Amino acid sequence: LLGVTLAQSETRSDWRARPLSPAQERYAWEDVHYLLPLHELLAERLERSGRRAWFEEEMAQRGRFVPADPDRYYLSIRRAARMDGLSRARLRALCAWRERAAMALDRPRNRVLRDDVLVELAQASTLDGALLARTLPPGAVRRFGDELVRAHRSAADDEHPPAPERPLGSIAQGAANALREVALQRSESLGMAPELLGRRRDIEACVRHFAAHGELAPIYRGWREALVGDEFRSRLSRTTGLARDFDGGRL
Incomplete structure (x- = not known):
């Protein structure tokens, strides 16, 4: 993006040693020196593409840190x-x-x-x-x-914690594949990284959530919904036997 190639020779050097070598100091300096111009370049691209609101919405969601249990x-x-x-x-x-x-x-x-x-x-x-x-x-x-x-x-004999979710059944997996294809095509048309719209984990969560609640998963609301929401709902609504795949069948 900036036309600069950073040296990687110190990546695996001993950073616990003191004092740091001149090469390590240079490496550390370069690690942060270009962040501000990179930020300015990316911010300008967001403005020009009209996607700043998408970015701000995404950062607001990601900023809600919840420690892992x-x-x-x-x-x-x-x-x-x-x-x-x-x-x-x-x-x-x-x-x-x-x-x-x-x-x-x-x-x-x-x-x-x-x-x-x-x-x-x-x-x-x-x-x-x-x-x-x-x-x-x-x-x-x-x-x-x-x-x-x-x-x-410490595990008690009468403890039966819930099992992890099993893999999707054939009907649900077919629906997930269809949604992923929609997401990948939309990403390509927008010049966007496909993981932003079509990450497999998010797609599977959307299929599970729709089967249980009849609506898209939270990850596919907001700016993502504006891009793929209607098509996702249409595909899922037309999938015969989706709820049965979860209720009485494989899942």
């Missing part, structure tokens, strides 16, 4: 849908522990423990040192073993 992370693990209630309760407890540990350590969650490891531990009826030794690296056993055992035991 550690107790809900397990819902993002698809294998949880096939687990029995107690195993799912253990998985919820283990995932919640891992989320809090990752935040406390300021590390990516999978650098603490991977999802598949937590699933394996959750499916065990008893968590002991022998299982931990077979499943985890020695350093992780020493550092996290006792906490994992406590989290595993």
